[in-house]
Amino acid sequence: MTGKTLYDKIWDAHLVQQDADGTGLLYIDRHLVHEVTSPQAFEGLRMAGRQVRAPEKTIAVPDHNVPTTEGRDKVIENEDSRIQVEALDKNAREFGINYYPVSDIRQGIVHIVGPEQGWTLPGMTVVCGDSHTATHGAFGALAHGIGTSEVEHVLATQTLIQSKSKNMKVEITGKLAPGVTAKDITLSVIGKTGTAGGTGYVIEYCGEAIRALSMEGRMTVCNMAIEGGARAGLIAPDETTFEYVKGRPHAPKGAQWEAAMEWWKTLYSDDDAHWDKVVTIRGEDIAPVVTWGTSPEDVLPITDVVPDPAAFKGGKVEAAKRALDYMGLKAGTPLKEIKIDTVFIGSCTNGRIEDLRAAAAILKGKKIKDGMRAMVVPGSGLVRAQAEEEGLADIFKEAGFEWRLAGCSMCLAMNPDQLAPGERCAATSNRNFEGRQGKGGRTHLMSPAMAAAAAITGHLTDVREMM
Amino acid sequence: MDKFESFSGIAAPMPLVNIDTDMIIPKQFLKTIKRSGLGVNLFAEMRYLDDGSENPDFVLNNPAYRNAEIIVAGDNFGCGSSREHAPWAIKDFGIKCVISTSFADIFFNNCFKNGILPITLPEEQVEVLMRDAEKGANARLDIDLENQTVTTSEGESFHFEVDPFRKHCLLEGLDDIGLTMEKAAAIDSFESQAAQARPWV
Known part of the structure; x- marks a missing residue:
């Protein structure tokens, strides 16, 4: 057996x-x-x-x-x-x-x-x-x-x-490089497997790089299992x-x-367990990433360029053309040259204390770009209170961010926090669909540190250059 | 869900074909937080004039049919969107049975989930029922789900087909939740075992 x-x-x-x-x-x-x-x-x-x-x-x-x-x-x-x-x-x-x-x-x-x-x-x-x-x-x-x-x-x-769903194992081996976070892991996995790669499966994330994550980071990884098509994402408790x-x-x-x-310590996958699908990624190969299109699978390292739709296969060619048109981007443009209007830090993906600490570490003593609209929406009232106690709120406010009350906010724009048509946003949320953050709004998904870096420079930025 | 019992009711004739879910309940009424209370908006575009007053030409505004419990409709009733607001509105108005030569699939399924019996009959039989319904409030149709018959005011009876499982669910007033509740003993038993094994949950 x-x-x-x-x-x-x-x-x-x-x-x-x-x-x-x-x-x-x-x-x-x-x-x-x-x-x-x-x-x-x-x-x-x-x-x-x-x-x-x-x-x-x-x-x-x-x-x-x-x-x-x-x-x-x-x-x-x-x-x-x-x-x-x-x-x-x-x-x-x-x-x-x-x-x-x-x-x-x-x-x-x-x-x-x-x-x-x-x-x-x-x-x-x-x-x-x-x-x-x-x-x-x-x-x-x-x-x-x-x-x-x-x-x-x-x-x-x-x-x-x-x-019952099938079992899929996603292993992230080794160690993450400086500047690479849980958000980069989860986006990179989706970039590799596609938004339907997990359809029919429950994913278990494992490997040294996952073990090294805090609970906040693990929640960020599992949060986007759904964007990879899986019913659920799991990480064994430790x-x-x-x-x-x-x-x-x-x-x-x-x-x-x-x-x-006593029971929790039995909650792990047995060595001889059967996996219906296995994906392995080297932690060292993961870079800080951003999305360029209108699907969470449209992921590339920040050092890359906007892709040419012709480079894709099948239905993705048309989808990529449509995405570039919607996003107002030209193939070949370095991602780092994409100018942004707005920064949104928050959501169930990246609205926890660790996320605010990571962003504040980049923003400390700096100002956001002139004309930039930037907001931090803590994931809960308690996260907000803790951030105030740690002095993070002051860093955000001094940098020029709006310091908001807890909620889903601009992640889904069912509330007053929305993008205007054509407005381009560096967001720490989970979906870059057309109109997700407001009709005509353009969303680039990334980690909190990357979003903070973009707020300072006014364009998508490799956070490693600011560390 | 209430048990579906045999009844004798007024049938409103709606011979129009392709009555779609937008006609049954227009989109502006979907912003609700409720499934109930939609009856007043049933067929709103046909039922009310621009000034909000009742359209006297619409069948359900005719005094004879205000208390209708059955609709005899033209072909392809309930086509269009999947909105469950359509059967919610029909049910809330007091309609328990819709008879037609055919129904849109999703609407057909949604009816059963909401205690409404959709009956499909051949065209010539629907014709007979339509003419009977046109006689007004005194011409009541008898709907007998147990025996699967529709009987006109003249005593003419038609047999209809219905999926045995769905028939059982309607007669017993069961929905998905009702069915799971039939397993209450198993859930109770699981719950007490789990409470022993994992008392912290």
Whole structure:
């Protein structure tokens, strides 16, 4: 008998029932909820006279469409947004689920709040009506996004009807060079495998370079598993994980901590486990990267040039032409010569304290380029408070950045933070799709340090030249 | 979901073919946080005039059909987008059954998820039902899902086909969630075992 992968182990530990056709009923340990994809699900419960089966395992926080400016706890100007936030408020209270309103310092992006509060623990199943739920895989939890009907299903039954994915291993060997971060790893993987490379799989990231990452870095890597097409991304828990989790408000304590540790230490892929697909990248080969197009797979090292669409194959030729047209770029232009108008640092990909530290380290004592619009949106109220305590907020403000309140902000532009048509942005978020950050807006994805460097020079910049 | 029970109801005739989901519920009503309350917007573009008043020519504004529970429709009902707002609006208005010669696939599926019975019958039988529906409020159709029959006010009965599993779900008032809830014992048992094995969760 072959061994099991980490995914196999978590799956088996949560399988309530399996039908003859292989369809499984999976128990859900944590259900995270936000204001945009949940109203109809709660409404569905009400219409059917159902309750939330496990309100103590359900955590709600508004993040997608909340403004990131002061006064939002008094009034949200946009009516549709306000109604959705008010609905979440009401639903959370009525169904008795854990809730962090905008007035609570613990409010923030759902994928930052969950780990921060110790809701996310190794070996758990975690779902949320949001594709970036993959973030929680950094703890060795099986975590993925679901639709509104499934949100209702989980609220009512604490289970999900699922068929099992295949196992894919992504190994990052060796050490990262200076200036190269978790964001460069995850973008480089997508650049290599493509946005459909993980379709049908759950990815486990492993290797020396992954082991060396902090929990913040691991969350950045797993966050974008979905951009690679995978249902989920996982990293086996280790001392770094346990150290991060210990003492968090909802982490186990005392004897329960010991019992948890005993199980958590079994959560790794066996040496003889079967992998359906394996991708290996040398950590030393990863450079600071940026995206040039309108798909997260459009990734190149900052030292490269805008590619010629003719160099691609099949349907990608037309896609690349369309992308260059949308992005207003010419093939052959050095990436470092692309001028930008705006810098956005934040999101569930890069809105954690380590991300703010990395950006502040570049910005310290410097000013952003004249005319540049730059904003930092901490991932949670607690990240914001910590950054203020560490003096990072002052560095950002003195450099010329706006210092915002926590939320999804310009990552998806469902709130007032948006790009204007043609406006070009260096962003630490996760999607560079057409219109993602605002109609006609142009997005280049990169790490927080790279975004900070671009804010200073006014164009895409190799951060290594500023270190 | 409520159990689908046999009933006798007023049928509104809508002989128009290709009634699409934009007609059933226009896009401006999709910005809602609710599935409920959409009945007032059902067929809004046809049902209301520009000034917001009721269009007296629209069938559901005719006093005879205001309480209709059945629609007898032209071919290809529910074509267009996948919006589940369409069956939500139909259900909220009080319609429990739609009869046509054919339905768009997604709409057809969405009906079952919302406790609505879509019945497909041959053209000549739909013709008979349409004429019966045109008689007004006194001509009620009998819908019997258990026996899979539609009976006119004249007593003429037609047999219809329905997928046995879907029939079971409608009769028992089951949706995906309802089906999983049938496994409540298994979930309970799993939950108590898990609470022993992983009490910190």
